Amino acid sequence: MTEDRDTATDGRSRQQRVGEALREDTRRRILAAAGAEFASHGYRAATVAKLASAAGVSVQTLYLAWGSKRALLRAWTEAAIAGDAAAPDEAAARFRDELTAGERVDLIAEIFIDVAGRAATAWAVYRDAAGVDPEIADDWDDLQRRRHGLFIRLVHGMPDLAPGLSPSEAVDTAWAIASPETYELLVGRRGYTLEEFRAWVSRSLRAALLGSAT
Template sequence: MSGENALGSDHRTRQARVGDELRRDTRDRLLKAAEQEFAAHGYAAATVTRLAAAARVSVQTLYSAWGSKRALLRGYMERALPGGLSSPEEASERFTAEMAPAQRLVELADLVAEVAGRASLGWRLYRDAAAVDPRIAEDWNELQLLRHRLIDQIISAIPEGALTAGLTRKAAIDTAWAIASPESYELLVSRLGYTLDEFRGWLRQALLRALLA
């Protein structure tokens, strides 16, 4: 009898694993469909009907998997951010205590450029959607403040004596936050046609000149 129970338990475990894999696959297909739909139509004009059709699922399945179009946008952005600006704890692994101030700023520029290459569409979507959806405006503000906390953590490790004369640490953090921003990427890359490498080089020089003595 105990053997039968064990076999039944193992069967249910396999079923649970298969169910988990199917749910992950569904969420992943919806994320990919969202990226295409948002890029083609923007957030406001994107429809859950087209999103579901592109992912080959029902609208009901879309809501079961994600809950809302807004949650899909957040999921898309979170996928773009890991390895970079997803959390101060994760990104801080790239910045050791022994890192020289100039190298710290160069690494920050590289990090921002690296993330911008993946997240630029999400940044534009959030900015545009925030103008019409108060809840997305809250999400966008949260992401911006998260970026500020990360830069605070990175810049606070630079000794005040290494900063430009008269520049307080708070001003240095705010300055870095403004320079290494989605808005800078939008202006230089999307509007003026900078390549990602050119944007990275500009970021490095702008941060070094603005912050260090």
């Protein structure tokens, strides 16, 4: 009898694992399809019906998997920011006390360009969606606050700041230079390559934070 119960329990556990794996696969497929739709058509035009159709699921399945189109947009954006490596919030762990100020600036530029290369489209879609959806506008503000918080961690304690530049001003300056808006202006509109933009960010940060472009 006990063996029968154990067998039944193992069977249910396997079924549960299979069910969870299928649900997770469905979530991933919906997210990938939603990202492609958002990137191609923008947030407003990518209706829930179109997102479900692109993923090959019903509208009800999409809602059960993600809850809302807004949740899909945020998940897609955060996945683009994080990429395959550690999340940007963990980037500060790469900073060590023995790094010079110039090395810290170059690492900030490297981290930002790495993220920007993946997330530029998602940033633009999110920013535009914030203009038509108050809840997304709140989410966008939250993402910006989190990005500012990351710069506090990256810039805080940086040695050899330019004379008269306070630590708080240094954080705000880096936050503004290495920003989605600056990326859009120089890469999106002026046609900078990622390497050209990285070099510009590094030079600009050195000049603004350290008083030297070298």
